[in-house]
Amino acid sequence: MDKEAFAISCFNNEFIGDDGAVVGNFVYAKDLFVEGTHFLKHWLSLEQIGYKSMTVNISDIIVMNALPKYALLGLGIPKNTSSDDIKSISNGINIACKEYGVKIIGGDTIASDKIFISLTLIGELKNKPIFRKNLQTNDFLAFTGSLGDSLKGLRALLNKGSISKKSRFVKPMLKDKFFYKASKFINSSMDISDGLGLDLEKLCLASRKGVKFIKKLNTLQIKSGEEYEILFSFSAKNLKKIRQISKQTRTKITIFAKATKGRYKSNARKHHF
């Protein structure tokens, strides 16, 4: 049983099933970031943990085409956490807040065995929201940036190696500038958190579409999760505009497939419990 899918099914309604939930002019997203599940304590500094927890949530707001504005923070920390440690976590959170113009407006702090950060982000729509369910037949499918570095970093850590603080596993690099500018030409989007293969499957499922690859991707590109690059689609007629904006904003994009009628199932393994 996929417990996450089952839990979602217990609350099914029209709001659920995208990176964020749209209510009027606002978009809401919530993610948990937990020691032992998303990171081990010696993998990341407390500041990096704070920073990453914020950016992965901000990522959800961006790909819905909303501006991140406010956040509520649920913080679980062990009883022996020092004030310096709390300061480090909050520094990381505040750095991300400053970078993306977010204000922490509330939250809760409790003692827990393991560090956990539960963030709810509130975004404001600039324009129309962009959903997963709007992938159109014959749309080009593309992703921003490069994929693979996050899984490479994770594998190094799992092999007791170390990684650069610039690794995408440590520091997601959100492609907001490209995305906001390109948004009026984009039909569907989501961020790449579980890996391109699995996320593409979700996008296709939401839109009831299939995929024809036009570019060969390697296993690392397909399987690497926690990339926080953007998977998006656009109509062929906007190809030139998309390429222009990619150039203007110096954001690499890779067009790798076309959407077809039908279905798509990735053979990448699910990480969910």
Add this chain to the structure above:
Amino acid sequence: MDKEAFAISCFNNEFIGDDGAVVGNFVYAKDLFVEGTHFLKHWLSLEQIGYKSMTVNISDIIVMNALPKYALLGLGIPKNTSSDDIKSISNGINIACKEYGVKIIGGDTIASDKIFISLTLIGELKNKPIFRKNLQTNDFLAFTGSLGDSLKGLRALLNKGSISKKSRFVKPMLKDKFFYKASKFINSSMDISDGLGLDLEKLCLASRKGVKFIKKLNTLQIKSGEEYEILFSFSAKNLKKIRQISKQTRTKITIFAKATKGRYKSNARKHHF
């Protein structure tokens, strides 16, 4: 060091410091409800855990004078949790949602050693928000319902006894009907989660006021936390109206003090870590 207060101080701004954060016409509140901190697993059924986690968050929205509308749910559950168990937790949450007209619009589910529920509630303001910081000198201070039952229940559980499923520790009874109706006559309010003594101290601190007791309360009434009754204040000129609404809505209220200039410090012990 009070770690919660320290964590809050790391993010200080004008939104923080009340039961909920007001942004435009919306009120946001976030609470964590965690096994080992707020409950032991054998104290409450999974359905009761789900129900209580929702109602304590809804309580925060009500005392700000907003209508609870939407919620985002972060759910941490052990790997061996069965689908029946997930169903039980979600049943409890859904019962509370139905009772108060709330829709779950998103969230996240992960594996964790202990059950934790992180809820963000979104409320819509009917009228003016009611803050802690608006307690006026000479206001009457009152609370809804009866205080003490929750601590009595907790003590029974700590002594390996059992409690009725009607105990306030198990099932908070929110006083929304009275509060919404009385709200235009109310100056300041908050819910009683840490105990009347400590919560009164917070109310007074937010408003820079003191307290003169006009009614003797017992230790149980002063110390019992997780009551989710409402502590509120109103001007003497509205006393008759408040009594009327209390009668109309069959909601017991106890007027126990008057606000004064000065400060108030409770000698109740803090539970925070």
